Amino acid sequence: MQLVLLIVFLLSWGLLGVTKPTLRSSYILHEKRSHTPSGWDVLRRRDASSVLPLRFGLKQSSINKLEDMLYDISHPDSSNYGNHWAPAQVTQTFAPSQETVEIVRGWLEGAGFGFDRVKLAPSRNWLEVNTTVEEAEHLLKTEYHVYGHKSGKIHTACSEYHLPIYVSPHVDLVNPSIHFDAILGKRGSGATPAKTVGLPGVGIFPKTTGNISSILSRLENCDVMITPICLRALYGLNYAPLSTKKNTFGIVEYTPQAYLQSDLDLFFANFSSSLVGKSPEFVSIDGGVIQTMQTGFNFNGESNLDLQYAMNLVNPQEVVLYQVGDLPQGASFNNFLDALDGSYCTFEGGDDPSQDEIFPDNLPNGYNGAANCGTTKPANVISTSYGYNEADLSPSYTLRQCAEYAKLGLMGVTVLFSSGDNGVAGNGALCLNVDGSCSQTEDGMIFNPGFPSTCPFVTSVGATQINLGNKYTDPEVACEQVIFSGGGFSNYFGIPDYQKKAVGKYLQDHKPSHFADIWNSTGVSRGYPDISANGANYVVAVDGRFARVFGTSASTPVVGSILAMVNDARLTIGKKPIGFINPAIYSDAFSSAFHDITSGNNQGCNTPGFSAVPGWDPVTGLGTPSFAKLLEKWLTLP
Numbered sequence: 055m056q057l058v059l060l061i062v063f064l065l066s067w068g069l070l071g072v073t074k075p076t077l078r079s080s081y082i083l084h085e086k087r088s089h090t091p092s093g094w095d096v097l098r099r100r101d102a103s104s105v106l107p108l109r110f111g112l113k114q115s116s117i118n119k120l121e122d123m124l125y126d127i128s129h130p131d132s133s134n135y136g137n138h139w140a141p142a143q144v145t146q147t148f149a150p151s152q153e154t155v156e157i158v159r160g161w162l163e164g165a166g167f168g169f170d171r172v173k174l175a176p177s178r179n180w181l182e183v184n185t186t187v188e189e190a191e192h193l194l195k196t197e198y199h200v201y202g203h204k205s206g207k208i209h210t211a212c213s214e215y216h217l218p219i220y221v222s223p224h225v226d227l228v229n230p231s232i233h234f235d236a237i238l239g240k241r242g243s244g245a246t247p248a249k250t251v252g253l254p255g256v257g258i259f260p261k262t263t264g265n266i267s268s269i270l271s272r273l274e275n276c277d278v279m280i281t282p283i284c285l286r287a288l289y290g291l292n293y294a295p296l297s298t299k300k301n302t303f304g305i306v307e308y309t310p311q312a313y314l315q316s317d318l319d320l321f322f323a324n325f326s327s328s329l330v331g332k333s334p335e336f337v338s339i340d341g342g343v344i345q346t347m348q349t350g351f352n353f354n355g356e357s358n359l360d361l362q363y364a365m366n367l368v369n370p371q372e373v374v375l376y377q378v379g380d381l382p383q384g385a386s387f388n389n390f391l392d393a394l395d396g397s398y399c400t401f402e403g404g405d406d407p408s409q410d411e412i413f414p415d416n417l418p419n420g421y422n423g424a425a426n427c428g429t430t431k432p433a434n435v436i437s438t439s440y441g442y443n444e445a446d447l448s449p450s451y452t453l454r455q456c457a458e459y460a461k462l463g464l465m466g467v468t469v470l471f472s473s474g475d476n477g478v479a480g481n482g483a484l485c486l487n488v489d490g491s492c493s494q495t496e497d498g499m500i501f502n503p504g505f506p507s508t509c510p511f512v513t514s515v516g517a518t519q520i521n522l523g524n525k526y527t528d529p530e531v532a533c534e535q536v537i538f539s540g541g542g543f544s545n546y547f548g549i550p551d552y553q554k555k556a557v558g559k560y561l562q563d564h565k566p567s568h569f570a571d572i573w574n575s576t577g578v579s580r581g582y583p584d585i586s587a588n589g590a591n592y593v594v595a596v597d598g599r600f601a602r603v604f605g606t607s608a609s610t611p612v613v614g615s616i617l618a619m620v621n622d623a624r625l626t627i628g629k630k631p632i633g634f635i636n637p638a639i640y641s642d643a644f645s646s647a648f649h650d651i652t653s654g655n656n657q658g659c660n661t662p663g664f665s666a667v668p669g670w671d672p673v674t675g676l677g678t679p680s681f682a683k684l685l686e687k688w689l690t691l692p
C-alpha cells in the first residue's frame with residue numbers, strides 16, 4: 055500500500071546533510087495518492103489565476119535520532135533512565151535547522167518568490183507563500199483540481215507532487231496537496247455533511263448490552279459483571295496513594311462526549327462513597343465543555359466509564375479531565391497536542407488546516423478564544439480511549455503526530471491509547487480494499503490497523519475477558535463478547551527496536567499460515583497492542599441507570615490507573631515518573647510482570663483474526679498487568 059509514498063518518507067527521514075547542488079536540480083516525486091477517496095469526484099482543473107496559500111512543513115532537526123534519544127531515557131538498561139527532558143530542550147532540539155530553512159527558502163527565492171512573499175512561522179516549522187495555481191503547479195510539477203463530495207463539500211487537491219532532489223529531504227509535506235479531509239461524517243450517512251477530522255471517536259465508542267436491574271458486585275460474579283473490586287483483584291491493585299499532591303493522571307475526552315455528575319455520584323454511592331460529589335479536575339481545551347444538551351449512551355457512555363473507573367481506582371488521587379473541542383467542531387488529537395506543546399501549535403507547528411480544527415471559530419456556540427497553545431502541563435499518565443483508522447490519515451500527518459508522542463515520552467509522560475474494538479478490522483468494522491488504495495469498506499478484505507496505536511511511541515491497550523463460569527483467579531482470555539480486541543500490524547510504521555524480539559518470536563512460532571497476504575506480514579512493521587486489560591461487562595452508571603459496557607475504552611483507563619499508582623510509589627521515594635514504558639515492559643526484566651493471555655481471537659474482515667498465544671501476540675500484547683510485580687520492577691529502576 056502506498057509504497058511510493060512510504061519510500062519517499064523513508065528516504066526523507068533518513069537523509070541528512072544533503073548539500074545544495076550548483077546545477078539546476080532535477081525533481082523527485084515527494085508524495086503521491088494512489089486513488090481518490092470514495093465519495094469524491096474530480097470536477098475541474100483549478101483556475102490558473104486563483105490563489106493558493108502554500109505551506110511547506112519543514113523537516114525537524116534530529117528527528118532521525120528521536121528514537122535513540124527516547125530510548126536513552128526510557129530503556130531500563132540505559133544509565134540515563136528517567137532523566138527526562140525539560141520542554142525547552144525538546145523545542146530546541148527539534149526545531150528545523152537554519153540549513154533546512156535556508157535551503158527551502160533559497161529554492162523558493164530562485165523560483166521567483168522574493169523574501170517579502172515567503173514567511174517563516176515563528177515556530178520555524180513552516181514556510182508560507184501565497185502563489186497562484188499556475189505558479190504552484192510549476193513549482194511542484196503538478197496539476198491542481200477541484201473535487202466535489204456528494205455532501206456538497208468542495209476541496210482543492212493534486213494527486214502527486216514533486217520537489218527538487220536537494221529540497222525533498224528538508225520538507226515533510228506541502229499543503230494543500232494530496233491530502234483530503236480524513237473523515238466525512240459517520241459511515242453510511244450520505245446526508246451527513248462532509249466534516250474535517252474533528253471526531254477521533256467516530257469509531258471507538260464503548261458498546262453496551264443495555265441496562266441491568268441489579269448489580270452483582272461480589273468477586274464470584276466478575277465473569278458477568280466487572281466492578282472496581284474485580285479489577286483490583288484481577289490485577290492486584292491493592293495500593294493507597296501517598297503522593298497525591300505531586301502526582302498527576304489525565305483522561306482525555308472529546309466534545310460532544312461528556313460526563314454527568316449525577317452518574318458519577320450514582321456510581322460512587324455504590325462503589326466508593328467517599329467520592330460522592332467529587333468531580334474530576336476540569337481542564338478545558340479549545341472551548342471544551344461538559345455539554346448537557348444531548349444525553350444518552352452515545353454522548354455520556356465514554357466519559358462516564360472512563361471517569362467512574364479511573365477516579366475510583368486511584369482515589370484519593372485526583373483525576374485531571376482534559377475536555378477538548380467546542381460544541382460545533384469538536385477537536386482532533388493535534389488540537390490536544392497543541393495545548394501540551396506550544397511549538398507544535400496550529401499550522402505553524404504540526405497541525406494540518408485541512409484535517410484539524412481551527413480556533414478561534416465563528417460558529418454559533420463556537421469557541422472564539424485563541425487556540426490553546428502550550429497552555430497545559432501534561433499529566434504523568436494520559437489515557438485516551440479514542441482513535442482513528444490508520445488509513446483515515448495520510449502517512450505524513452501520522453508521522454508528525456507520532457513524533458509528538460515521542461516528545462511527550464522524552465518529557466516523562468506515559469501516553470496510552472485503546473487499540474480499537476473491531477479486532478483486525480478498523481473502526482466501523484471497516485476493512486481495506488484490495489486495490490492497494492487506502493479505501494475502507496464493510497466488504498473490504500484487508501486488515502485495517504488503528505492509529506495512534508500503530509505509532510511506536512504510544513502504549514496501545516487491548517481487551518480481555520473472564521470466560522463465563524470462570525473466576526477472577528482463572529486465566530483471562532482475549533475479549534470476544536460484544537467487542538474484539540483491536541490488534542495487528544501497521545502499514546505506515548516500522549517495527550521499533552523494543553519489540554523486535556517479542557514480535558519476531560510471534561511471527562516465527564505462530565504466524566497464521568492461512569492468510570498472509572491480507573495483513574502486513576513483512577515482519578518489519580510495528581505490531582500492536584502492547585498490553586491489555588479486561589474490557590467486558592463493566593458496570594457503568596449512564597443516565598441514571600446502570601448498564602453493562604464493553605470496550606478497549608474500558609481497558610485503557612484501568613491500565614492508566616495502575617500505572618498512575620506505580621508513579622505514586624516512585625514519586626513517594628523521590629524517583630521520577632515512569633514515562634514512556636514500552637522499552638521497559640518488553641525487556642527481559644519485566645517478562646514476569648504480566649499475565650500472559652494465550653486464548654481467544656480478534657476476528658474481523660471475515661477472518662478469525664489473530665490468536666492469543668504464549669508470549670506477545672497482536673490480540674492482547676504482552677498480557678494483563680500484575681500491579682505488585684510492575685511495582686517491584688519499577689521500584690528497582692533508578
Ligand SMILES: *[C@@H]1O[C@H](CO)[C@@H](O)[C@H](O)[C@H]1NC(C)=O
Nearest residue numbers: 107170171172173182183184
Ligand atoms: C496570504 O494571503 C492571506 C490572505 O490575503 C494573508 O492573510 C496572509 O498573510 C498571506 N500570507 C503570506 C505568507 O503572504
Ligand SMILES: *[C@@H]1O[C@H](CO)[C@@H](O)[C@H](O)[C@H]1NC(C)=O
Nearest residue numbers: 262263264265351596599601
Ligand atoms: C435504560 O433504560 C432507560 C429507561 O427505560 C432507557 O431510556 C435507556 O435507553 C436504557 N439505557 C440503555 C443503555 O439501554
Ligand SMILES: *[C@@H]1O[C@H](CO)[C@@H](O)[C@H](O)[C@H]1NC(C)=O
Nearest residue numbers: 266267268269320323324600
Ligand atoms: C446502588 O446504591 C444505592 C444506594 O446505596 C442502592 O439503593 C442501589 O440498590 C444500588 N444499586 C444497585 C443496582 O445495586
Ligand SMILES: *[C@@H]1O[C@H](CO)[C@@H](O)[C@H](O)[C@H]1NC(C)=O
Nearest residue numbers: 055545546547548574578579
Ligand atoms: C508494511 O509495513 C512496512 C513498515 O511500516 C511498510 O514499509 C510497508 O510498506 C508495509 N506494507 C504494506 C503492504 O503496506
